Amino acid sequence: MTNQENKSAKTALITGASSGIGYELAKLFAKDGYNLVLVARSTEKLNELGGQFWDEYGVETVVITKDLSKEDAARDVYNQVKEKNITVDILVNDAGVGTYGLFATETDWEKEKSLIHLNVLTTTLLTKLFLKDMVERNEGKILNLASIASITPTPLMAVYAATKAYIYNFTQSLINELKDTNVSVTALLPNATDTDFFNKAGATNAKVTDNLDDAVVVAKDAYNALMKGASKVIPGGLGNKAQEIMAYLTPQETLAQMMRKNMEPKNTAQTEEKSNKAAWAWGIGIAAVVIAGAAVALAYNNSNVVDKARYRYKAGKLKSGADDVYTDVKDALLSGLDNVKDAVATAKEVVAKARETFTEAVS
Template identity: 65%
Template sequence: MNTSAGKTALITGASSGIGLELAKLFAKDGYNLVLVARSDDKLQQLANRFNDDYGIETTVIGKDLSEEDAAQDVYNQVREKGLTINVLVNDAGVGAYGKFANETEWEREKALIHLNVLATTQMTKLFLKEMVERNEGKILNLASLVSVTPFPLMAVYAATKAYVYNFTQSLINELKDTKVTVTALLPNATNTDFFNKAGATNIRATDQVDDPAMVAKDGYKALMAGESKVVPGGLVNKMYEVMAYVAPQEAVAAMMRYNNEPKAEPKEQKKEEGSDKAANSSALAWGLGIAAVAVAGVALAVAYSNSSVVDKWRYKYKLGKLKWKASRGYAHASDEAVDLVSEASKAVSNGLDNLRQTVARAVN
């Protein structure tokens, strides 16, 4: 039975990237769609394709959500069409690259704040009220891994995503006695048009980007399960999140600054670049090592509760060893810790996937 039949999902930023991939997933599951973005023509092409391929009804609303009261206008159009929004996806967002003091423009940052913060908040305010009245609904807010880390050279963008993440977690608590759920999606750098629009096409972070289809799939799964947050991808991305909590913020900021800098530097800066690279690589290794220790420690604790007496003593010894290495800043603990995660997972009847889910919940 298709429980999504007759339900409608509204997706902002639906014309490309993660928003587009999420729209595909909703369409495949039979949701009717309301697609919101600035490009009317592109949205209409997508609507025609979705309607033909999946037999759903797709409504297009061309709107620049960085404009004043744009969210209210979207809401009014939805009401005029007599549509009920069962799922709201606040995906639209932009970045701005450069040093805040003297390289970025205020008008652009003001529009960024309006889109990432005000539009997301107002869209949520308008549609959440109806969801609570029906005691039914889901919201997915696009945060970012940088919502929990410093992000030099994109300081305002990171600050807006920190707002989105905090806002989402607060709403989850307020809604705990209802059947309405809110989920924060925290992707790492993703292969979308984000860096191009932000003016950051040549930074190191673009060398390692995740697939937007993968990000959307993990986000969609978490949304449907009513989870509070999801960090898409493998264990490495999850260790980045843990590192943000356990490593000194100065070290995290230095690492993120390095990832955000241009790939090619002038010749006269080569020596300095090499020094910075070594320092930041060391910080990364140290931070990921500590994060891996934390993740492996939780994994061992989970395995411990599902083990025999003999195995429990063995896990106690390994957990003590991890603590000893962590206390000494053991930079190469990551390799051993990841091995321990794998080993500990064998003691959990449902395998590594369930173990990682437990680890993710435990470190919330």
């Protein structure tokens, strides 16, 4: 890529770009020829990344060193971008932190106040400033990092989960406000991911860290969804998506208890751990059945009159097949699944059987 071509390229601004999901997203943008504005606290690391992206992809990088948890940090970033006459085509609000422990007795207020400022205030103001420019141009995209915790109560990380619930709700509201424009906003809801997040939050001993998603996979799924203008993306496989369905179906008290066990230290009683895994397995199994049912309903509604007649004629067979599937899942769960991966495998079988039965019913 020549310098002239590079100067005409679009630009993505990424906060929290020095590591984790933000870094992986920056690589994807650079690979696709986007110039970058990278924002984080480490000047040395950002400069290193800028050199790397220039050498590998020939894209220009502007580095803004900023602690985004500080007052007016977002406005200062925006002002620096405007002073450099840079048009931000895509904004990625990736920077975020967490705290771990009992809110009443173990966590520190100053850290929580900083967390709220970074996760909520900075993200909101950056969105407001750059979104206004995008709407005026009638073009642009924004990716806001929420979390799977944004749709579940999360004891031991209560303030973090609350800030992510704000981001998710905020994003979905903006999507509706922007529906008549060419500007899109996407919420990213990853599950626990293999980054430095848990280390910084003081939660490296939490049970949830035993099963972490790959930041590379999370970033790739997020990038693809952002480019499509999707309203949200839950990266990873069926287990993560089933967890979303479970969050909507399970009573909040039960969900909070399940999440509490998932966030507890690893050295708790083994019986409690098995109980927690069984609960998650049940939830994932139920969610998978719901997903399969929704797929069948959608296919039925989109069928023509003849296919609908065939479907109704063979509905008894479908019910019988579904009952058999339910029995299989129930027996497997009652016998004790070793881990959630086994539950996911069972859930996949549920979906496959439901799809097979439906196909046979309408053929």
